[in-house]
Amino acid sequence: METASSEIHARHETVVDAAPSTVYELITDVSLWPVIFRPTIHTRVLERSAEGDRFHIWATVSDGEVNTWRSRREFDAAGLRVTFRQDHDNPLFGLMGGGWTFHPLDGGRTRVVLEHRFNPPPDQAGARERIARELDHNGSVELEALRTVAALPGGAGAWLRTFSESIELAGPAEAARDFVWDAGRWPERLPHVAGLDLVKGTGGTQDMTMRTRAPDGSTHTTRSIRVPMPDGSIVYKQTRPPRMLLGHSGCWAFHTDQSGSRIRSTHTFLMDPAGVADVYGPSVKPDEAADRIRAALSANSRVTMEHASRHAASISAPR
CATH class of the missing domain: 3.30.530.20 (START domain)
Incomplete structure (x- = not known):
């Protein structure tokens, strides 16, 4: 975890036993997130094109409370990258952005990198520490789930x-x-x-x-x-x-x-x-x-x- 004067940066990564295109598709299809990622309760796509999407998400934080926000994403299929940002401040996390990057490895595997950036809500005691905990918790949980689902025999669709x-x-x-x-x-x-x-x-x-x-x-x-x-x-x-x-x-x-x-x-x-x-x-x-x-x-x-x-x-x- 690396912090700056006002912005929090977090980076999580893992290696997945699946091709980059397979992992990329799991991330770009948010309709699947409730059955893949433990914190995600529900997603509702508001806009979608080949270049990106905008969606509403309901997800739990580490104490079990349900939080909700809207995000915009840009898809880069050739570069195997998905960037995201909230289109409004979140009362719990402030303003959030980041990206997923999928790096090809030998043997048809993929190194997945998940990055977050947060501007903590102003005048909230302990906001930086709380956000850091949530990032570490949810980031680790999401990558573990992605590793499991991407490697399902015959693919997740089966x-x-x-x-x-x-x-x-x-x-x-x-x-x-x-x-x-x-x-x-x-x-x-x-x-x-x-x-x-x-x-x-x-x-x-x-x-x-x-x-x-x-x-x-x-x-x-x-x-x-x-x-x-x-x-x-x-x-x-x-x-x-x-x-x-x-x-x-x-x-x-x-x-x-x-x-x-x-x-x-x-x-x-x-x-x-x-x-x-x-x-x-x-x-x-x-x-x-x-x-x-x-x-x-x-x-x-x-x-x-x-x-x-x-x-x-x-x-x-x-x-």
Whole structure:
């Protein structure tokens, strides 16, 4: 870590067992970040072209608090570099910028360099030390995750899946959203939820530890952070996913038009080859594992959506 009079500089690097172009593509596609990088909860692309993009990101810091900001990036595919900068001051970090550089090495490997520059917020005691800690923590965590995902056998795409499902609501979308957001009552409302601990955070976020009951009667525990979006949707990221997953994120969306109201559940998950082998057996291929995981996620989502629809219907029923 090197510091200047007002600006903080940080540099982290690692060697990845994958080609520079592979690592470059993982970094330029921010839609994948919630299932790759542990701190990233959600990303929303605002603009994108071959030259760069602009996106909104929600991510945790080391104490678990969710922070959000907007960033602009410039892509240099020929030079294997991505530069970024915030387009506004961040209350936690001040003004941030930096870049990713991907250096080819022998054997098809890549040396990845992540650099940050911060101007700390003025008149905040301990800002420089806090930012330095966050940079060291998140930088190390992100590079470790990148090293794991870039080296997945067959490429990350072989282990990545996204799917969506929706149902028509029997009542108003607002009531269905209230049902989904009121997760503290899920143990009494949803048959697959064996228990749930909910902690409310800043900005209306939720930190949710849930014990889910499987059809065979076994239970497993996951931990998620949920964030309410301005459009009424609810996004989430499992910070403690099941053993067979490296990452899992999702979204509950609610829509009303002249034809009626609908609820949609979207899941994105990245499988862990070692976890898949442990849970399903070493002979199970990625497609078969993905089908099993999708079936389990779909079953729970559909039960939740159906109960949300019944709740909405009960709210709108004449009394």
